[in-house]
Amino acid sequence: MSLETAHGHEHAEVTNTGIDNRKLGFWLFLSSETIFFACLLVGYLVYHGQNGSGPTPAELFEIPLTSISTFVLLMSSLSVVLGVFSAQQGHAKAARGWVAATALMGLVFLGFQAYEFTHFYHEGLTLSSSLFGTTFYVLTGFHGAHVAVGVIWLLSLLFHGRKGGLGQDKAGDVEIAGLYWHFVDIVWIVLFTVVYLLEAAM
Amino acid sequence: MAKIQDRTATQAKVVERSHPTAKTFVGVGLVLFALTAAEFGIVYLEGMQPLVLAGLAIFSVLKFILVVGYFMHLRWDSKLLTWVFAVGMVLAVAIAIAQRYVNLA
Amino acid sequence: MATAAKTLGFIPRPTAETGFVSWLTTVDHKRIGLMYGVTAFLFFLFGGLEAFVIRLQLMKPNLDVVTADTFNALFTMHATTMIFLAIMPMLAAFMNFLLPLQIGARDVAFPRLNAFSYWSYLGGGIFINTSWVLQVLNPAGRAVPDSGWFGYANLTTVNFSGGMGPDFWTIGLLLLGIGTLVSGFNFITTILNMRAPGMSLMRMPIFSWTTMVTSVLVIFSFPAITVALLMLLFDRQFEANFFNVAAGGNVVFWQHLFWTFGHPEVYILILPAMGIVSEILPTYSRKPLFGYSVMVFSTALIGFMGFTVWSHHMFAVGMGPVVNTIFGLTTMAIAIPTGVKIFNWLSTMWGGRVKFTSAMLFALGFIMCFTIGGLSGFMHALPPANTQQTDTYFIVAHIHYVLIGGSIFAIFGGIYHWFPKFFGRMLDEKLGKWNFWLMFAGFNMFAFPFHFLGLMGMPRRIYTYDTGFGWDFWNMFSTIGVWVLTAGILLFIWNFVQAMRKPAGTLSDPWDARTIEWTTASPPLPYNFKEVPVIAARDDFWYKKYPDAGHGGKAAKKQDQPHAAGAVHGGGHGIHMPGQSYMPALLALGITLLGYGLLFSNMITTIIGVTGIFAGMFGWAFEGDGGTVIEVAGGDD
Numbered sequence: 001m002s003l004e005t006a007h008g009h010e011h012a013e014v015t016n017t018g019i020d021n022r023k024l025g026f027w028l029f030l031s032s033e034t035i036f037f038a039c040l041l042v043g044y045l046v047y048h049g050q051n052g053s054g055p056t057p058a059e060l061f062e063i064p065l066t067s068i069s070t071f072v073l074l075m076s077s078l079s080v081v082l083g084v085f086s087a088q089q090g091h092a093k094a095a096r097g098w099v100a101a102t103a104l105m106g107l108v109f110l111g112f113q114a115y116e117f118t119h120f121y122h123e124g125l126t127l128s129s130s131l132f133g134t135t136f137y138v139l140t141g142f143h144g145a146h147v148a149v150g151v152i153w154l155l156s157l158l159f160h161g162r163k164g165g166l167g168q169d170k171a172g173d174v175e176i177a178g179l180y181w182h183f184v185d186i187v188w189i190v191l192f193t194v195v196y197l198l199e200a201a202m
Numbered sequence: 203m204a205k206i207q208d209r210t211a212t213q214a215k216v217v218e219r220s221h222p223t224a225k226t227f228v229g230v231g232l233v234l235f236a237l238t239a240a241e242f243g244i245v246y247l248e249g250m251q252p253l254v255l256a257g258l259a260i261f262s263v264l265k266f267i268l269v270v271g272y273f274m275h276l277r278w279d280s281k282l283l284t285w286v287f288a289v290g291m292v293l294a295v296a297i298a299i300a301q302r303y304v305n306l307a
Numbered sequence: 308m309a310t311a312a313k314t315l316g317f318i319p320r321p322t323a324e325t326g327f328v329s330w331l332t333t334v335d336h337k338r339i340g341l342m343y344g345v346t347a348f349l350f351f352l353f354g355g356l357e358a359f360v361i362r363l364q365l366m367k368p369n370l371d372v373v374t375a376d377t378f379n380a381l382f383t384m385h386a387t388t389m390i391f392l393a394i395m396p397m398l399a400a401f402m403n404f405l406l407p408l409q410i411g412a413r414d415v416a417f418p419r420l421n422a423f424s425y426w427s428y429l430g431g432g433i434f435i436n437t438s439w440v441l442q443v444l445n446p447a448g449r450a451v452p453d454s455g456w457f458g459y460a461n462l463t464t465v466n467f468s469g470g471m472g473p474d475f476w477t478i479g480l481l482l483l484g485i486g487t488l489v490s491g492f493n494f495i496t497t498i499l500n501m502r503a504p505g506m507s508l509m510r511m512p513i514f515s516w517t518t519m520v521t522s523v524l525v526i527f528s529f530p531a532i533t534v535a536l537l538m539l540l541f542d543r544q545f546e547a548n549f550f551n552v553a554a555g556g557n558v559v560f561w562q563h564l565f566w567t568f569g570h571p572e573v574y575i576l577i578l579p580a581m582g583i584v585s586e587i588l589p590t591y592s593r594k595p596l597f598g599y600s601v602m603v604f605s606t607a608l609i610g611f612m613g614f615t616v617w618s619h620h621m622f623a624v625g626m627g628p629v630v631n632t633i634f635g636l637t638t639m640a641i642a643i644p645t646g647v648k649i650f651n652w653l654s655t656m657w658g659g660r661v662k663f664t665s666a667m668l669f670a671l672g673f674i675m676c677f678t679i680g681g682l683s684g685f686m687h688a689l690p691p692a693n694t695q696q697t698d699t700y701f702i703v704a705h706i707h708y709v710l711i712g713g714s715i716f717a718i719f720g721g722i723y724h725w726f727p728k729f730f731g732r733m734l735d736e737k738l739g740k741w742n743f744w745l746m747f748a749g750f751n752m753f754a755f756p757f758h759f760l761g762l763m764g765m766p767r768r769i770y771t772y773d774t775g776f777g778w779d780f781w782n783m784f785s786t787i788g789v790w791v792l793t794a795g796i797l798l799f800i801w802n803f804v805q806a807m808r809k810p811a812g813t814l815s816d817p818w819d820a821r822t823i824e825w826t827t828a829s830p831p832l833p834y835n836f837k838e839v840p841v842i843a844a845r846d847d848f849w850y851k852k853y854p855d856a857g858h859g860g861k862a863a864k865k866q867d868q869p870h871a872a873g874a875v876h877g878g879g880h881g882i883h884m885p886g887q888s889y890m891p892a893l894l895a896l897g898i899t900l901l902g903y904g905l906l907f908s909n910m911i912t913t914i915i916g917v918t919g920i921f922a923g924m925f926g927w928a929f930e931g932d933g934g935t936v937i938e939v940a941g942g943d944d
Binding site: 017018019023024027028030031032033034035037038039041042045046063064067070071074075077078080081082085178179182183185186189190192193197198200201202 | 222224245259262279280283290291297298302
């Protein structure tokens, strides 16, 4: 019996489908997450229009501001995909740069959300003020929490690549984080349209 | 020859079918930017509500597909991953619509 | 740097092979399966004890064995325990232990995540039952969940449940959900990716198929209850309005969300049980499973249809004729694939040389009782009949017929069948038959009268009743049935203890079985297979044992000769065994502590919990799979 250590991602196993285990498992997770957000969104839609005596969505939403934060999140998706691409090509330093940029844009998005929440709060919309308040904060809050987890994940990747960047040996790690980040982005694409834009268009 | 090995071989081919380049991604990023700008633009159009709603729906679905297909690599990856995600998405949309309907009362 | 032997820089990677640390840090699917099984069985006994007290209270009219409040707590915790802490994890025990063995893999796809699933299950189970401790310390506190297992709002809102009960229930179920979801991802990935060469999906043992469909149900239904529970949590902890009627909240919304999860959940409880029975019947009938492909298809169909019927739990709510009709029809449609399965089981035995072992008896008991449960289920599918039956003992009869007569009988059958594989020992067959007949008689004595009681109008969840309704005799009869059932279960424990006192050393294939888990040693070696098997047929082991088993037709045609390319799963030079790890248990501990912190609004516990979560995750990520490569001397082929 011989003793060796082997890092998980260093030896690729041959799988029946040709897909890496982690990648397949992670897509299953994302698939499951769609139901999570669908149910939260249903909560928002079922109670739509229940504003009580508090402010209404139309009074509160500032579409230009939210459009900017949406734009930032979309661009962060671009930057993380370039990070994955660089890592796969072996441009370790560039990959690290893109990941750092992504984390930064994630933080900017969270900053916008923090500003929005405080602003709405001062306008009288709280978690308990009305069903609109409840469903809005919980829905967008859980999305924000996902972004926050993503930022922490990206920062850990930077720590992972603190020496020598994120090269081909770590491309798999960057790819999974990238998938998560894109998923958070597409959730926001839906929320931005359904929660904000439809409100403005109605 | 075992079926399974054949399938692994064909799928390996699928994976290596084509290589997206950085240009592809930047291009998709630009389209995403344009679509968001368009959404922002049409929201304020007066008096054409059905058109605006249709436009918003189409634009956001397009954005969704672009991110999933290009940024998340589904276009180049094994079809199985597309299936995995599609099943969840379809079920999510179905549950959302059904829940919205039964909770109307 | 090459030898990343220390986790988080200072915790040495555990390598213990025996003792407490070896179990705490194990990533071996077989050990995890055993831990699931033992833990779940203990919870099963605890949930059974709760039922025992319930039946004592209802034995005669106007008894006061327990108070009304305690009674509410008992039936709530009985159902919660049996569903989430006993039956699901007992089935998970089978999945963990058997799945890799059945598909010819050395472990699941994510061994550490598998360990994490178990530890978070244990944490969640202890968490929910902590409420009993608080209840004993402060009887007036109403700490135990007492709003029924489906926690209907507004019974669970602060106005009507000021105690901690619903908080224990909500946070506890959230904790349990994490582990269950992780198992779901893990099992699906394992099945799709880790099958031995030649093991195509349509050659997989049927239990692996039911594991697959069940896992799909888990990953698509648990998010719904997660959302529902989070909403309730926000209502209770942060004064949100989801189910606050005064603010316009709709309590029926809870029901819809809950049952969107709840109905797939009952299939999560029954499909693997069907899989177990579908393995037992062919073995002891010495015939292939009748209509294998149809069985696979009907399993998948039942799984899919499970998402289309949830509102049949709510016919009495008043959803209107359209919704009621739609859900009535979809519900009745499920009888089709289910009926197909029942006929296939019967046909499997038809013309076979049937051996009535204990496992076989339990499988036969399953078919009979599950069919009765299915028939009463079909009756609920008719909205007009349903409004008569809702909230009566008729419903209680139905759920006990499908969950005890169904799931539990299958689980006991599975234990008798696979016990040699689990422990390398045999359970006594004579005791086993006594065990079966006591449980079978006891169960039917206890649950069949519920049909009568329900039709006579006895509501469920009442803590006592007056004499003169004609309910007295059947309630007494039912309680006596519980005593007989209890005797059966005690006999099983006795049988188990007796078997474990003997030394291990059973043949690898004592039943002359069909599938490849029986090619391994009993119990299997840590790496399961010395050489990754190459699969040439469905019921591969049977056809290797009896090459001219002559059933001709399909099975023989299915045989082909795949190249014995050992490339899959690192054959060739040595076997890679994933390293043991403290991190899964640490992460689960952190999450559980976070739950306690949230429950008691205790900042210190919360901080410790969050620290544990971060330490667990980072330790996990940076320690890697680790592990060793075992050189197995000589191929025996």
